[in-house]
Amino acid sequence: MNLPDTYQNAVASGAFQHDPAQEAALYELERLRLALSQPRKRGWFRKAAPAPDGIYLWGGVGRGKSMLMDMFARSLGPSVRRVHFHGFMQEVHAGIARAKAQGAVDAIQPVAEEMASGIRCLAFDEMQITDITDAMLVGRLFEALFSAGIVIVATSNRHPDDLYKNGLNRQLFLPFIALLQQKMVVHELASPTDYRQDRMAGQGCYFTPNDAAARARMDQIWMDLAGGPGQAFALEVKSRRVMVPEFRNGIARMSFAQLCGAALGAADYLALVREAKVLMLDDIPLLGRANASEAKRFVTLIDAVYEAQIGFIASAAAMPEALYPSGTGSFEFERTASRLVEMQADGWGRG
Structure with missing residues (x-):
């Protein structure tokens, strides 16, 4: 069943209250669900076809972003991995430590390969950057994930332009914001209701x-x-x-x-x-x-x-x-x- 129909059924059953802003975001997620439901195509010389654009869904607290993310992730099953962004970054730090202990010259690459194994989409809940170490890591990590054909969906309380706002050496973080906006559709869930x-x-x-x-x-x-x-x-x-x-x-x-x-x-x-x-x-x-x-x-x-x-x-x-x-x-x-x-x-x- 497609996401809009799933949503309407939930509204009819009383599980959700109809919200036009949620419904608008859901159609964007449905676009991506349909693309990811298709077999991964190979182009000439076995090069993978470009991955569809991901989604950066942002808005105020309690507007239903995580609920929509849950619905999206359930619709795709094991091809998507849903994880809280902070927990994901903890996994990244642990993976980098392991890679360095094993003598890896570039510790980011094996971590990205491990993260990308067996999935087509990473779904991050509550994306935020508050730590200088994370700010320096996340750009290279996302570049490697995008290069591997991984589609990223993220929810956040902030517009991408406001990530790591006023952070130390923020100018070094700006290329990552540009990368997000290049690879992901930025959609505001502008519901008035918490x-x-x-x-x-x-x-x-x-x-x-x-x-x-x-x-x-x-x-x-x-x-x-x-x-x-x-x-x-x-x-x-x-x-x-x-x-x-x-x-x-x-x-x-x-x-x-x-x-x-x-x-x-x-x-x-x-x-x-x-x-x-x-x-x-x-x-x-x-x-x-x-x-x-x-x-x-x-x-x-x-x-x-x-x-x-x-x-x-x-x-x-x-x-x-x-x-x-x-x-x-x-x-x-x-x-x-x-x-x-x-x-x-x-x-x-x-x-």
């Missing part, structure tokens, strides 16, 4: 007590927002790796024990809120003298979430004002409790 906010507002975002019902609500919200099973995701923080066990479509999910029971600090939490658009935190316990260190980390975490203005959904042992009933830090926790209440309001998380 569907992620609508879905969050309709379901609540703080569930207590920690019981089976709260877990079921958290699981349902995960499926509504993330749209499928999460994957492990590694944050690179000052040469360390912080693992997020479930990450998909900009939604991160962790337990209180994983995020506040480990030896993490402000730098780790800041890295998390830079990557995640929504944080789902399971099983916040009552806080007090017995878990004072965890409570301090929780305060730091909530400060980071609050300042970043990302969505926050949690299950907890008690309402915010009753989470820290007594003990040395209970007075200081009042500000955190106030922030937790504020973050439950409709419209929160638009930053």
